[in-house]
Amino acid sequence: MAQAEHPYRGEAFRLLGDVALEDRGDITTAKSCYTQAITVLAQANVHARVMDRFQVPDVSRERTKPPQAMREHDGWGNLVWFQPEPGQVINADTCDWYADYQTLLAQTKRSMCFFLAGKTEAAIKDLDAMLRLDPDDKELTDRNMPSNYLRLRDDYRSGRLYATANELAHFTSRALVKVVEAEVFFETEQWDLAVAAYNRIAADERLSLSVGARAYLDYARGCALDFAGKTTEAMPFTAGFSGAKSEFSGTSTYWRALFLIGNLDKKQEVDLLTHGACNCPDPSLRLDFLLRLGQLAFCHDQDAEATRYFTALRSAAKLDEYRGIAAGKYLDLIRSRSSRTMPSSPR
Structure with missing residues (x-):
C-alpha cells in the first residue's frame, strides 16, 4: 500500500521551485516543482497525525502551535501574512490552513512562471487559488476593492x-x-x-x-x-x-x-507634483500628477485650487477612465461643500 502523501512533502517541492527561481532563474524547473507541490498537497492526507506518533514535550507543542489563519489583521486593521519566526516549526497536522497556504504559495509562483513564459491566460487561471483559498482576498475581490487577485490579474493582462x-x-x-x-x-x-x-x-x-x-x-x-x-x-x-x-x-x-x-517629505510634495504635472514626458503620468495635486488641495479645503486641477484633469482624461471619473466626483463634492457653506440670504 502506497504511503499517504503529507503536506511537508508538498512544501519541500515548493521550496525546490523557489531555489530554481532564485538561484538559477530556471522557470521550467521551477514550474515543474510547483506543479508537483500542488499535486502532492491535493493528495495529502491532512488527518495523518504524524506528530502524535511521538511523545512531544509541552513546550514543543506550544512552539509548533499555529496562528489562527495565514493572514490576520494587525493593530491598524491591515491584513498581514503569516511569517514564521527563525527556528519556528508549524505542525501541519494541527494547522487547518497549512496545506492551503502551501498550495496558495506554490500556485501563485507557478502563475508567475506562466507569465514569464508568455502564457497569460494560464497565469491568470492559476490565480484562482487566491479566491479559493484566501477568504479575505475573495471578499475584497467580490467587493471590487484592491486585492491580490485583481492586482496580479490586471498586471498580467497589461504585460x-x-x-x-x-x-x-x-x-x-x-x-x-x-x-x-x-x-x-x-x-x-x-x-x-x-x-x-x-x-x-x-x-x-x-x-x-x-x-x-x-x-x-x-x-x-x-x-x-x-x-x-x-x-x-x-x-x-x-x-x-x-x-x-x-x-x-x-x-x-x-x-x-x-x-x-x-x-x-510633505514639505516638497506640492512642488514635486507641480514639476511632474508640467514637465513629465508621459502624458498619462501627467494626469496622475494632476489628480494628486487636486486631491491634496481638496483635503486642505483649497476649493479654488482643487477646482482648477480637477477641471483640467476632466478635460484631458477620458471620462470613463478612473482619473476622469475621479475628477467629476471631486468637482461634485466641491460644489456640494460650497453650497453648504454659503451664507443664507437675509430676510
Missing part, C-alpha cells in the same frame, strides 16, 4: 507588474526572473519579502544592471518600505532621484519616484 513594461525591459535573463518574483511579493503586499528579493537582485546582479534597472530597484524598495510604514528606511532609496543632477533623472522611473519623495 507588467508594479514595474511598467518599460521598467521590466531593463532586466534580462536571470535578473528578469528575480525581479518578477520580487514584484509578485510586492503586489501581494508581502513587503519584507519584496524588499529582501530586490536586495538580492541589487547585490547578485550588480555588475550587469543598467542605470534604469538600478533606478527601478531603488524606487521599488523605497515604495515597499513606505507601504510597510518604514519611512525612515525608505528615504535613502530616494537619493538617486533627488537634486538638480540626480543619478536617475534620465530614467522613466524618475517621474514615478517624485510621488514617493513627496509622500515621504
Whole structure:
C-alpha cells in the first residue's frame, strides 16, 4: 500500500521551485516543482497525525502551535501574512490552513512562471487559488476593492507588474526572473519579502544592471518600505532621484519616484507634483500628477485650487477612465461643500 502523501512533502517541492527561481532563474524547473507541490498537497492526507506518533514535550507543542489563519489583521486593521519566526516549526497536522497556504504559495509562483513564459491566460487561471483559498482576498475581490487577485490579474493582462513594461525591459535573463518574483511579493503586499528579493537582485546582479534597472530597484524598495510604514528606511532609496543632477533623472522611473519623495517629505510634495504635472514626458503620468495635486488641495479645503486641477484633469482624461471619473466626483463634492457653506440670504 502506497504511503499517504503529507503536506511537508508538498512544501519541500515548493521550496525546490523557489531555489530554481532564485538561484538559477530556471522557470521550467521551477514550474515543474510547483506543479508537483500542488499535486502532492491535493493528495495529502491532512488527518495523518504524524506528530502524535511521538511523545512531544509541552513546550514543543506550544512552539509548533499555529496562528489562527495565514493572514490576520494587525493593530491598524491591515491584513498581514503569516511569517514564521527563525527556528519556528508549524505542525501541519494541527494547522487547518497549512496545506492551503502551501498550495496558495506554490500556485501563485507557478502563475508567475506562466507569465514569464508568455502564457497569460494560464497565469491568470492559476490565480484562482487566491479566491479559493484566501477568504479575505475573495471578499475584497467580490467587493471590487484592491486585492491580490485583481492586482496580479490586471498586471498580467497589461504585460507588467508594479514595474511598467518599460521598467521590466531593463532586466534580462536571470535578473528578469528575480525581479518578477520580487514584484509578485510586492503586489501581494508581502513587503519584507519584496524588499529582501530586490536586495538580492541589487547585490547578485550588480555588475550587469543598467542605470534604469538600478533606478527601478531603488524606487521599488523605497515604495515597499513606505507601504510597510518604514519611512525612515525608505528615504535613502530616494537619493538617486533627488537634486538638480540626480543619478536617475534620465530614467522613466524618475517621474514615478517624485510621488514617493513627496509622500515621504510633505514639505516638497506640492512642488514635486507641480514639476511632474508640467514637465513629465508621459502624458498619462501627467494626469496622475494632476489628480494628486487636486486631491491634496481638496483635503486642505483649497476649493479654488482643487477646482482648477480637477477641471483640467476632466478635460484631458477620458471620462470613463478612473482619473476622469475621479475628477467629476471631486468637482461634485466641491460644489456640494460650497453650497453648504454659503451664507443664507437675509430676510
